[in-house]
Amino acid sequence: MAAPDKSCVCLLSGGLDSTTCLAMAAARGFAVHALSFDYHQRHKIELEAAANVARALGAASHLILPLPLGDIGGSALTGATAVPKDRGEEQMAGAIPVTYVPARNTVFLAFALAYAETLATGDIFIGVNALDYSGYPDCRPEFIAAFEAMANLATKQGVEGAIRTVIHTPLIRMTKAEIVRAGTALGVDYGQTFSCYDPAPGGLACGRCDSCLLRKKGFVQAGLTDPARYFVEE
Amino acid sequence: MAAPDKSCVCLLSGGLDSTTCLAMAAARGFAVHALSFDYHQRHKIELEAAANVARALGAASHLILPLPLGDIGGSALTGATAVPKDRGEEQMAGAIPVTYVPARNTVFLAFALAYAETLATGDIFIGVNALDYSGYPDCRPEFIAAFEAMANLATKQGVEGAIRTVIHTPLIRMTKAEIVRAGTALGVDYGQTFSCYDPAPGGLACGRCDSCLLRKKGFVQAGLTDPARYFVEE
Numbered sequence: 001m002a003a004p005d006k007s008c009v010c011l012l013s014g015g016l017d018s019t020t021c022l023a024m025a026a027a028r029g030f031a032v033h034a035l036s037f038d039y040h041q042r043h044k045i046e047l048e049a050a051a052n053v054a055r056a057l058g059a060a061s062h063l064i065l066p067l068p069l070g071d072i073g074g075s076a077l078t079g080a081t082a083v084p085k086d087r088g089e090e091q092m093a094g095a096i097p098v099t100y101v102p103a104r105n106t107v108f109l110a111f112a113l114a115y116a117e118t119l120a121t122g123d124i125f126i127g128v129n130a131l132d133y134s135g136y137p138d139c140r141p142e143f144i145a146a147f148e149a150m151a152n153l154a155t156k157q158g159v160e161g162a163i164r165t166v167i168h169t170p171l172i173r174m175t176k177a178e179i180v181r182a183g184t185a186l187g188v189d190y191g192q193t194f195s196c197y198d199p200a201p202g203g204l205a206c207g208r209c210d211s212c213l214l215r216k217k218g219f220v221q222a223g224l225t226d227p228a229r230y231f232v233e234e
Numbered sequence: 235m236a237a238p239d240k241s242c243v244c245l246l247s248g249g250l251d252s253t254t255c256l257a258m259a260a261a262r263g264f265a266v267h268a269l270s271f272d273y274h275q276r277h278k279i280e281l282e283a284a285a286n287v288a289r290a291l292g293a294a295s296h297l298i299l300p301l302p303l304g305d306i307g308g309s310a311l312t313g314a315t316a317v318p319k320d321r322g323e324e325q326m327a328g329a330i331p332v333t334y335v336p337a338r339n340t341v342f343l344a345f346a347l348a349y350a351e352t353l354a355t356g357d358i359f360i361g362v363n364a365l366d367y368s369g370y371p372d373c374r375p376e377f378i379a380a381f382e383a384m385a386n387l388a389t390k391q392g393v394e395g396a397i398r399t400v401i402h403t404p405l406i407r408m409t410k411a412e413i414v415r416a417g418t419a420l421g422v423d424y425g426q427t428f429s430c431y432d433p434a435p436g437g438l439a440c441g442r443c444d445s446c447l448l449r450k451k452g453f454v455q456a457g458l459t460d461p462a463r464y465f466v467e468e
Binding site: 104106107 | 330
């Protein structure tokens with residue numbers, strides 16, 4: 001493949017979706033600048049996963065920014081509230097879950113926008129998915145469209161008309177099974193990704209939080225083996 | 235005055251505009267939760283000013299969040315580029331200056347949005363001003379309107395229809411002289427505020443950067459004395 005002639009920023013958590021998104025951005029010929037956040041998550045295993053994934057998929061760079069979302073609070077992912085387990089599909093499809101982090105994707109995309117401007121690019125990739133998991137308001141297409149409109153009024157490069165900001169969301173209408181198949185076709189090693197909200201001691205995925213349950217279902221429906229290591233109670 | 239019955243978040247840099255904005259929010263009966271950022275500015279004098287101002291104006295709380303904007307770069311305010319001095323009004327009215335920080339107000343408002351949601355309020359105050367200083371794209375009314383629209387699609391409280399996010403910009407169409415007069419009428423002690431982009435040794439304001447020049451002009455036009463302490467070359 002020829003050297004990429006344009007850069008993009010790709011938000012990367014180290015989970016299944018963002019990793020697939022990065023692989024797709026690279027496949028489209030972008031030099032991918034991966035951006036992760038250390039926001040006082042309950043665990044840092046996903047940041048190690050992000051670093052491994054960025055390296056394996058040939059990212060041009062990988063920046064991890066510390067963010068004080070935990071100082072603000074308001075979520076089971078950054079605070080003391082318990083992560084829910086063993087929820088059925090009906091429960092997941094209901095109200096916005098306690099794992100919602102207030103304005104998280106707004107904050108993440110704001111930093112991606114700042115970073116993109118310093119790289120003189122307007123292309124930002126985010127692996128949001130509105131289909132399999134509709135609980136989070138900031139994963140919906142209407143949010144992404146509104147952010148993109150705002151972004152083009154916010155920046156010097158947008159206002160001067162030099163570079164238009166585009167928020168790419170290649171996964172937004174895909175099922176988890178379709179995502180897994182697409183990533184596998186692009187050579188993603190899902191053994192390097194980490195999806196669990198609340199890992200068991202030793203860093204194994206719990207297998208019971210919403211994120212683990214959706215991941216497992218996706219692999220089953222795709223007819224593929226999930227290489228994640230799940231905790232098994234003795 | 236009766237106890238405030240609703241809360242707001244107010245972005246507070248410790249400068250003239252944000253301090254006046256805070257005083258206005260308090261005068262409207264809000265319990266004001268001031269929010270400042272330590273973003274590797276060239277100096278921290280303005281954070282001390284912010285703390286003093288928040289206390290003096292009776293803010294309900296004051297949170298200072300560390301933000302890694304300096305890790306991203308791209309601005310004279312966070313990097314090694316020189317802050318321009320002694321610019322005339324024509325120069326200031328021209329291109330976006332090197333003191334522009336990429337997507338700064340997008341990042342600041344994103345955090346304000348997250349913080350507001352944890353406080354169960356949708357009222358956010360920001361002291362942006364489009365009149366005296368039109369160089370920054372993210373100080374314009376069209377940016378603020380787009381951010382507000384995005385915010386109401388981004389959050390749990392917005393989507394559930396419980397609390398609408400409103401970005402209040404009481405200063406946006408005021409001249410610097412009008413701002414100084416309004417703040418003075420509300421009892422603001424401008425001796426506590428700090429506006430300089432590039433202070434002289436000893437923490438005195440330089441008197442020559444855009445921010446100092448606009449401040450000085452504002453006080454002159456308002457017919458008031460600027461209590462700031464400016465560096466004087468011997």
